[in-house]
Amino acid sequence: MSSQASINFKPFLAILCAAATLCSTGLSIFLYVKTSAIIDFTEIRTSPIPATFRRPNPYINLDRITHVSDFPPITNFPEVVLQMLLNDSRRPMKEDHRMQRTKVGTIYPDDRHIVVTREISTVLQFRHYDYAMEKCTLKAVIPDYAENKPFNDNIVDIWLLDTSDEISAQLPNTWTHAPERRNLLTSLTISPTSDPSYEFDCRSNEFTTFELACPSSPNLRCHVDFWQDRRKLPTGGELYSNPQYLDYLIITHRCIHYSKAWSGLKGAGVMLRLIHISNIRFNTVSRFGEE
Template sequence: MLQYLYAPLSQQKSKDEDLEPQTSQQGDSTSHLLRLAYVGSIISSLLSLFLFGHGYWDSYHVIKASNPTLRRPSTYMYLEKVTTTPKVSPPQIFSFAHILLQIDTKDPHRKLKEDSRWYQSNFGEIHPDDRHFLVSSQVNTVVQFRNLDFGMENCHLNPTIPTNITSFDTQLNVDPSSELDIWMLDNSWELSRHVEWNTAPARRSHFATISLSGGGHTPVEFRCPSTSFSTFEFSCSKRTPDCHIEFWQMSGVPLNGVYLVQHASLIK
């Protein structure tokens, strides 16, 4: 008959007891990593938003603070190399200004603004594509034309006062003693409603002086290369510093307001 002898076990911790503190330590480490990842994701998101906002503001500020130069591709490439010239003069082109802008005469930065008007109708508010011309002791007006067509590069400016037009309200307000100076401005960049601008181009030269009481204006011809711009500024002359000429103009017939006349330049 077998006999079993029993011996008392030594006082040692079980494997389960050994694993308990290790499991707890791993749990604390995982929670710590999750908290770090959470904080890191928040910081990364905030940093991304900051950089996006900062970049957008910088790009907006650069566009707003500068006068961008728009380069339109020429549609008349190499036509100047063609030796044949037309023998019959083509008809004149009457070009209306694509934009009229106002300047405060006391503003040293020559900031530009555009006036607009609207009508109330049965369909709601209507904002027509009218142009505001205003010259006074407080305000000058900048007018820009886009020179059209190849071979029509002899131009003259025709500033007129609108006549009575039954279908269009010009809101005419003119002091007949007014005399205006016309300045040719820097034409190297385009004034456009599609690009933000803030300051007027610099004056390049005195172009002409017109007097309403003098009974007319002698056209001054100048060179107007195709696909470029002709930009003018109207101001009160020194002889009539308190002049006032104001009206609204629109493109149409009869011709009214300030417009450009282009003549053929290739006829021999």
């Protein structure tokens, strides 16, 4: 008797499952048709990428507070460092990185390449975060251990680029080609005896984009090439034998040596910092703005 009931029960389950499947399919079709009448999915799939990210002001009503004292300077690192070949009028940019694929995944170190030659320029973009810190100084500092070692001066032009928009890999239209040059701000002399800097206004929550390039005059030396790492302090160097009539300073993580092969300044394992440490650095320094 029980076996007969079991045999009769199996067709009932099959019919029940088929009915449930038909109901689910019908409900899905009904919802899709109704939703399509309200939302145009084609428009969603083809909607353009936004030109820029929305950056709301995080400092609401802080301008109503009376400033009783100044704040010390802060250090700001560039959000973007890109290289550009100067022989292409379209000004295409690329990122020279040290990304590596390892057993634990892709590693993207915070190393950035600053290179300025007759063939290559570098684009830097700073975002000014802090409220009322709107007086900035772009500064280049030579390491302590290089100040008493002779090498030739190098001239770097600092151009302001014609954009106030954010440059980001998530915004492809901003990442591919560099904006046009707006005006020449200054020329910095990179040498062991100078402390080059340039002051400019930097409004809070906005972007400033520079291009570091060689001067147009072929008679001026221009060759600066170093990697920066803003997250760690490079290891101090060990001084190796150096020939006379030094032309080219090379700074690496663990050694310093000199070469006559070039007539510029080159370094590796460096970072963008304000504090005077054993590195080369391009950075902006923000100071509290006066009312």
